[in-house]
Every structure is written in structure tokens, then in C-alpha cells.
Amino acid sequence: MVVEGFLVGLHKSPYHGFSAEFSEHRQYIQGDSLKNIDWKAYAKSDKYYIKQFEEETNLICNIFLDTSKSMDFKYSADVTKLQYGITLAACFAYLLINQKDAAGLILYSETPYCYLPPKSSRAYLQTFLTSLGQIKPEGETHISNCLELIAGKIKKRGLTIFISDFLENADSVVKTLKNVHFKKNEVIVFQLLDPAELNFNFESDSVFVDLETGDEISTQPYFIKKAYREKINEHNSFIKNECLKLGIEYNLITTAQSFDKALMNYFMKRSRMF
Secondary structure: OHHHHHHHHOOOOOOOOOOOEEEEEEEOOOOOOHHHEOHHHHHHHOOOEEEEEEOOOOOEEEEEEEOOHHHOOOOOOOOOHHHHHHHHHHHHHHHHHHOOOEEEEEEEOOOEEEEEEEEOOHHHHHHHHHHHHOOOOOOOOOHHHHHHHHHHHOOOOOEEEEEEOOOOOHHHHHHHHHHHHHOOOEEEEEEEEOHHHHHOOOOOOEEEEOOOOOOEEEEOHHHHHHHHHHHHHHHHHHHHHHHHHHOOEEEEEEOOOOOHHHHHHHHHHHHHOO
16 A cells, blocks of 8 residues: 555656566656657647657665664654664665565664565565565664675675664664775665654653663653754764765655655666666
8 A cells, every 4th residue: 555655656667667578658757758759649639649668677686674662662652673673674675676676674673583585576576575574673772794695605796785673783774885885885784773763852860771772761851852962963964975985875764754755766776677
């Protein structure tokens, strides 16, 4: 429903025209490339029609999804970061497989515990979705450990998508992204955060609990709000700037936002690969 609703809202799919397999006609719209006009159809009808094409690709995409305990958080939004991430991963798999591309899945926290190699068959989508439906948040986040243990299984270059809150050592995050990028993979990053993790708009005296370690701290949010915001902005900006230096697509998404932003950024990245 998320994907189809999004596609209906697009005026023109960026997927048309990448291959030579004819799909169907549609009426010419101002701005369309003249090279795709079917002149034979024009001769018969005296109207301009555009040839649309189905994409023939063999893109391989691996989706890394962080399932650590820190992802099991919600405050300002209706869903947890993990629930949002699961839906996002499912949307990407649906898009990829329906475009005859291969989708793979790596679930990780302290270590990777589920690996589905990329495949493009329609039947494989059910396997993909079943694995997503069985996720339970657990453990701490160690993205570098994940890549070290899974790197040997990712042998073909393609598109790599990371979905995480990246609430761990920023240097480790950047190092991991660099390693993937330097192997000539296209990389797109989705950092998921609850709005409260950005604005820290807590008002009354509170007890904050680290979901991964269980550590607790009692404080008055008002007195630490400024320092917290500076720290989280510094953390996020470092990751973003390092991604931009490498040409990695970075997206900060809050769980209160619709999925349209993430899907549009994926479409834009995907279309630039051809």
C-alpha cells in the first residue's frame, strides 16, 4: 500500500527508458524527450505518442537493517524506529523485485544474524517479508563488526542501503561506510530518529534508560537540552559530511515523516545509476 500509493503520486516514473524492451504507449507530455516519440503512431493518428519501456536490469542491492535495542524506541511518533525501518526495507524489496532487480537482506545488531542473498524472483519476496516479520530488537549496535563478518558474502558490486539510527561511535560508522564505498558500491544511508531524539523536548523531571545497556540517569531535561542538541547535531553532521565527501547519499529521516521522502530519495539515487 505504501509503495503503490507513492507510485500513483508520481507524474512520471524515472524507470522508463533505460532499456530497449517496449512496454506501451502514452500520450506525449511537454518536456518528454523527442527521441521516444513513435512516428509511425503519429502517422496513423496525427497525435504524438511516447514509447514507454520496461527496464532490463541486473542490479544487486543489499539492505542492511539495524535491529538493536536502541531501534526499539518511540516517543513523539506512532511507531518505533525499528517498525519504521522494517516497513522501509519491505518497500525497497518490493520495488526492487518488481523491477526485476535482486534484493538481499542483512539483519544485524552486535553481529549479523540473518543473511538473505540477493535474488530477484517474485517468490523470494515472501521469504524476504517473512524474515522482516520475525525481527525482535536485541543487543547493541556494532556496524563495523557486521560488515567484517558479512563482507565475504557480498562479492558483486551494486547498491547498498543502510537503515539505522547510527547511535554508536561515529568514526566506526564512517569507517564502515567508506569500506563499502571503496569497493565501488553505490551507497545510500537512511538515518532513522524519533523527533524527540533531535529536539529533546522533554519537560518534567525524567529518568532516561539506555535501551542497549540498561544504564539509567535521572535529570531535569531543561538543564541539559542545549548540550544534548549540540552533541546530537555534531554527531549527525559528522556522519553526513563524511558521506557527502565520499559521494554517499545521506538521508536523515524522522519516524514522524511519511515514507514518501525516503522512497523519493531512493528513486533519485536509482535513476542516477544509469
